[in-house]
Amino acid sequence: MRVFRLLMIPLLALVGVLAFAVPAQAAAGKYVALGDSYSSGTGAGSYGSSGACKRSANSYPQRWANAMAPSAFTFAACSGARTGDILNAQVNSVTADTALVTISIGGNDAGFADVMITCNTSSDSTCVSRNNTAQNYARNTLPGQLDTVYRAIDARAPSARVIVVGYPRMYRLGGGCVLGLSDTKRAAINASADVLAQVTAARAAAFGFDFLDARNAFSGHEICATRPYWLHSINLGAVDESYHPTATGQGSGYYPALRAITG
Numbered sequence: 001m002r003v004f005r006l007l008m009i010p011l012l013a014l015v016g017v018l019a020f021a022v023p024a025q026a027a028a029g030k031y032v033a034l035g036d037s038y039s040s041g042t043g044a045g046s047y048g049s050s051g052a053c054k055r056s057a058n059s060y061p062q063r064w065a066n067a068m069a070p071s072a073f074t075f076a077a078c079s080g081a082r083t084g085d086i087l088n089a090q091v092n093s094v095t096a097d098t099a100l101v102t103i104s105i106g107g108n109d110a111g112f113a114d115v116m117i118t119c120n121t122s123s124d125s126t127c128v129s130r131n132n133t134a135q136n137y138a139r140n141t142l143p144g145q146l147d148t149v150y151r152a153i154d155a156r157a158p159s160a161r162v163i164v165v166g167y168p169r170m171y172r173l174g175g176g177c178v179l180g181l182s183d184t185k186r187a188a189i190n191a192s193a194d195v196l197a198q199v200t201a202a203r204a205a206a207f208g209f210d211f212l213d214a215r216n217a218f219s220g221h222e223i224c225a226t227r228p229y230w231l232h233s234i235n236l237g238a239v240d241e242s243y244h245p246t247a248t249g250q251g252s253g254y255y256p257a258l259r260a261i262t263g
Contacts, residue, residue: 028068028069028070028071028099028100029070029071029097029098029099029100030070030071030072030073030074030095030097030098030099030100031061031064031065031068031070031072031073031074031098031099031100031101031102032073032074032076032093032094032098032100032101032102033059033061033065033073033074033075033076033077033101033102033103034076034077034086034090034091034093034094034101034102034103034105034153035077035078035081035086035090035102035103035104035105035165036077036078036079036080036081036082036104036105036107036108037054037077037078037079037080037081037240037244038104038107038165038167038214038244038245038254039059039060039061039077039102039103039104039165040053040054040055040056040059040075040077040078040079040081041054041055041056041057041058041059041060041061041062041077041245041250042054042056042079042240042241042244043056043231043232043235043241043244043245043246043247043249044056044058044059044244044245044246044247044249044250045058045247046058046247052078052079052080053077053078053079054078054079054240054241055075055077055078056247056250058247058250058251059077059250059254060102060165060250060251060254060255060258061073061075061077061102062075063250063251063255064102064255064258064259064262067259068262070099070100071099074093076089076090076093077090077103077104078090079240080108081105081108082105082108082109083105083106083109083145083146083148083149086103086105086149086152087148087149087152091149091152091153091156092156094153094156094157094160095156095157096156096157096159097157098156098157098160099159099160099161100160100161100162100163100262101153101157101160101161101162101163102162102163102164102165102258103149103153103162103163103164103165104164104165104166104167105146105149106138106142106145106146106196106199106200107167107196109137109141109142109145110134110135110137110138110142110192110196111130111133111134111137112134112167112243114130115127115130115131115134115189115192116189116242116243118130119131119181119185119188119189120181120234124182124184124185127181127184127185127188127189128184128185128188131188131189131191131192132188134192135191135192135195138192138195138196138199139195139199142196142199142200143199143202143203146199146200146203147203147206147207150162150164150203150204150206150207150209151207154207161210161262162204162207162209162210163209163210163211163212163258163261163262164200164201164203164204164209164210164211164212165212165214165254165258166196166197166200166201166211166212166213166214166215167193167196167197167214167215168193168214168215168217168218168222168230168231168245168249168253169189169190169193169194169215169218169222170186170189170190170193170222170223170231170243171186171189171190171222171223171224171225172220172222172223172224172225173186173187173190173224177223177224180223180224180233186224193215194215197213197214197215201213210261212254212257212258212261213257214253214254214257216257217253217254217256217257218230218231218245218249218253221249221252221253228246228248229246230245230246230248230249230252230253231243231244231245231246231249232244232245232246
């Protein structure tokens with residue numbers, strides 16, 4: 001027995017050394033979340049003290065930060081942001097030590113809110129015309145604006161991984177909605193989402209950034225698709241939350257799609 005104990009002592013000591021030698025999973029580096037209402041989490045509730053920016057505790061950036069424990073987390077996204085707001089008020093959060101940046105931007109520049117107001121208050125033809133205007137803007141003007149934003153991010157953190165987050169389609173055509181917008185209007189709105197995704201993905205690729213295609217992430221849970229919808233329709237109690245992801249949309253649409261990219 002004495003010999004057995006003598007043999008076990010160094011073995012246990014070795015096991016102890018090995019146990020302490022295996023590091024715990026390292027926290028992710030600094031994470032900065034830039035963008036508009038789709039990144040701030042407008043529509044997902046639990047906004048804390050973020051005021052008009054409506055930064056939600058249920059948003060995909062906050063969920064990712066909670067799960068991955070980055071060394072630092074700056075939640076700069078703000079409801080209503082346009083490309084100019086990123087440059088003037090948000091991009092300074094990106095520093096040389098930033099490891100990850102996520103950003104959704106461009107929808108407000110292309111007139112998303114006005115498109116939805118027009119389509120809810122006007123005829124089919126007026127809705128289609130307004131969407132055509134938005135699509136032309138996205139094709140012809142937005143690329144230069146996105147380039148300016150992406151260039152600023154790249155200059156401030158050239159080693160960071162940048163993930164450009166897109167927007168979902170709003171509607172499932174021929175779905176289960178009895179009331180609401182016509183299929184003509186829904187198709188026009190979805191077409192605008194497609195153009196915005198194509199333009200944004202192309203500019204992201206030009207900078208070597210990843211693109212998260214929310215059309216795929218939300219597929220099957222658009223308005224008029226299988227319930228539960230992951231997007232609000234008109235919310236008369238909080239109009240600015242209309243046509244934004246719900247807490248489930250942020251948690252079951254955006255968040256797992258982001259984790260699929262970052263690991």
